[in-house]
Amino acid sequence: MTTIGSICIAGYHFGLQNDTNLQLVFETGFEDFFTSVGPHIDRQLIFKQGFIDFANSTSCYQAKANKQLLWEIRDTANGRWFLVYHPETGELQQQAQYNPIKHTWNIHCEAQEFQDESVLNPLAYPMAPLLWYVLTTEEPLLLVHASGLTDGKKGRLFAGFSGVGKSTMAGIWERNGAQVINDDRLLLKLEADGTWHMYNTPMYYQASPKSAALQHIYFPFHSPANTLEKLSGAKAIAQLLAFTIHHGYDAQHVLHHSNIAEQLLQTITAAKLGVVPTNDIIDFIQANEQSAT
Amino acid sequence: MNSLLQSIFKHKPSFVCKNTGEELLLIPLKDNVADFNQYLVLNELGAFIWNLIDETTTIASLQEKILQEFEVTAEQLNADLSVFIPELHRYTCGS
Numbered sequence: 001m002t003t004i005g006s007i008c009i010a011g012y013h014f015g016l017q018n019d020t021n022l023q024l025v026f027e028t029g030f031e032d033f034f035t036s037v038g039p040h041i042d043r044q045l046i047f048k049q050g051f052i053d054f055a056n057s058t059s060c061y062q063a064k065a066n067k068q069l070l071w072e073i074r075d076t077a078n079g080r081w082f083l084v085y086h087p088e089t090g091e092l093q094q095q096a097q098y099n100p101i102k103h104t105w106n107i108h109c110e111a112q113e114f115q116d117e118s119v120l121n122p123l124a125y126p127m128a129p130l131l132w133y134v135l136t137t138e139e140p141l142l143l144v145h146a147s148g149l150t151d152g153k154k155g156r157l158f159a160g161f162s163g164v165g166k167s168t169m170a171g172i173w174e175r176n177g178a179q180v181i182n183d184d185r186l187l188l189k190l191e192a193d194g195t196w197h198m199y200n201t202p203m204y205y206q207a208s209p210k211s212a213a214l215q216h217i218y219f220p221f222h223s224p225a226n227t228l229e230k231l232s233g234a235k236a237i238a239q240l241l242a243f244t245i246h247h248g249y250d251a252q253h254v255l256h257h258s259n260i261a262e263q264l265l266q267t268i269t270a271a272k273l274g275v276v277p278t279n280d281i282i283d284f285i286q287a288n289e290q291s292a293t
Numbered sequence: 294m295n296s297l298l299q300s301i302f303k304h305k306p307s308f309v310c311k312n313t314g315e316e317l318l319l320i321p322l323k324d325n326v327a328d329f330n331q332y333l334v335l336n337e338l339g340a341f342i343w344n345l346i347d348e349t350t351t352i353a354s355l356q357e358k359i360l361q362e363f364e365v366t367a368e369q370l371n372a373d374l375s376v377f378i379p380e381l382h383r384y385t386c387g388s
Contacts (some may be wrong), residue, residue, distance in 0.1 A: 233313055233314075233315075233316055233334070234313045234316040234317070234318040234332075234334040235334060236313070237311065237313065238318055238320070238329050238332040238334070239329075241320075241329040242329040242330050244329075248309075251309050251322060254309040254320060254322070255311065256310055257310075258309070258318065258320070262313060275376070
């Protein structure tokens with residue numbers, strides 16, 4: 001058994017423990033997230049070779065994307081297991097069990113050939129996002145579909161489904177000097193000092209870890225004119241949660257995320273934003289923020 | 294109306310309720326997935342009614358408790374309930 005380091009996601013350290021004799025490989029996006037093993041590990045990941053036979057178990061929850069099964073939950077005599085599938089072929093890719101008391105994951109997968117060598121790729125998509133998701137069910141975190149960026153003074157989040165202009169907004173701000181934290185998936189975290197920060201997570205492409213303080217959340221939509229409608233109360237909570245990544249296999253998780261969203265919206269403003277995708281949207285947003293202070 | 298209340302009661306476990314102070318956010322769980330796009334926000338009176346509905350609730354018992362807690366006439370309350378309960382039934386039970 002070898003401890004090979006850790007991955008740091010939004011300040012949480014995932015210890016990596018190899019319980020096999022095989023080399024481990026990880027997707028490109030992990031490269032800059034590796035750290036040496038520090039004094040504190042928040043979640044331990046233990047990698048094992050080979051699958052367990054769950055032939056007699058039944059699926060009690062299935063997570064799908066475009067009808068493709070990504071992962072499912074099976075409650076067995078040996079506890080709750082996550083079965084994770086290849087997003088294109090549908091083949092079983094990982095079997096994972098989480099111990100919420102010890103904060104430990106056991107992740108099983110089969111060896112595969114990589115550069116003439118037998119290796120394990122234990123966090124291949126969608127295993128890693130599942131780890132981040134389960135983390136959000138226990139910590140003051142939300143995993144959101146959004147573009148997040150900072151202009152050095154303020155951090156802003158643009159949340160919405162594909163096609164509403166998240167990446168367009170990120171591009172406009174980036175061309176005007178802002179730094180994009182990520183334009184698809186972000187973790188929002190309540191820090192110990194009471195501030196909220198947004199963090200990127202490993203993607204399928206190489207990107208270094210980035211974070212920024214968060215001040216404003218916008219829900220953009222295409223519009224013939226730039227418009228802004230402030231949101232508050234239950235509607236703001238529901239609007240934010242509509243763009244969080246969530247799975248309702250446990251109602252307590254839904255309630256937890258609702259509580260976190262409520263807490264976030266006590267200090268972060270939220271508004272629906274009608275957008276004409278030109279540079280004018282930057283002045284429009286800044287003017288509205290200034291008039292609100 | 295009493296049958297509508299019983300039907301609403303049977304569907305209550307299909308919702309996650311988030312109290313935000315003066316409002317109650319109802320989040321439906323469909324096929325074990327929380328649908329935040331189909332949420333319902335109840336005001337103080339709506340939340341009071343939602344919390345009262347159990348297997349023994351009748352329109353008469355509902356009216357009695359509301360009249361004890363809120364400043365509203367019996368006539369106005371009857372009129373409001375005759376609209377609200379069927380609407381809440383349509384939302385919770387889908388019919």
